[in-house]
Amino acid sequence: EAGVAQSPRYKIIEKRQSVAFWCNPISGHATLYWYQQILGQGPKLLIQFQNNGVVDDSQLPKDRFSAERLKGVDSTLKIQPAKLEDSAVYLCASSLAGGPLETQYFGPGTRLLVL
């Protein structure tokens, strides 16, 4: 079974530029999560999708971050414009149906450096 795929693996941009990350979850997984992991901290949930609908985006900085999952499969997270403090690893995870006991399967992450 293929795992969660993310691209690119690394990205370096200058502040005020825009960037986009892509995630393809495990086939058949209805729930998709985007996390931000700043160096020295645990992952922080940015947004959670159930199929193509948003379940939780309470911690997403909506003035600069956006995410979509148009067909309920793969997803894109965008930052526009980027700030220095957006330097982090962006993790995508998926689970079968989003139940409280389900296992989340994580991709390898995209490491973003904003200069």
Place this chain on the structure above:
Amino acid sequence: AQSVTQLGSHVSVSEGALVLLRCNYSSSVPPYLFWYVQYPNQGLQLLLKYTSAATLVKGINGFEAEFKKSETSFHLTKPSAHMSDAAEYFCAVSDTGGYQKVTFGTGTKLQVIP
């Protein structure tokens, strides 16, 4: 809001020694609790989870954790450390109802000394 506190951002143990990584949760009712491991340049992988079915939970790679309500703790242990255990470990908490919303701790980096 649910939260977890991991004591010690770095822990060093000798190969073959006991591994003990500490996690305390903050919740008005017993939540679901998880331990994840993150190897360098990899995503997180579930080690084990507490579901209220049993207080002692066994996970992969010889790890286990014990839920202690009186101490609001869910510490992770392994009797004998192996070099391959060197990684970062995250404790996490989730409500028991609705969609899963996991809050992670700040992580503990485990170093295993040969």
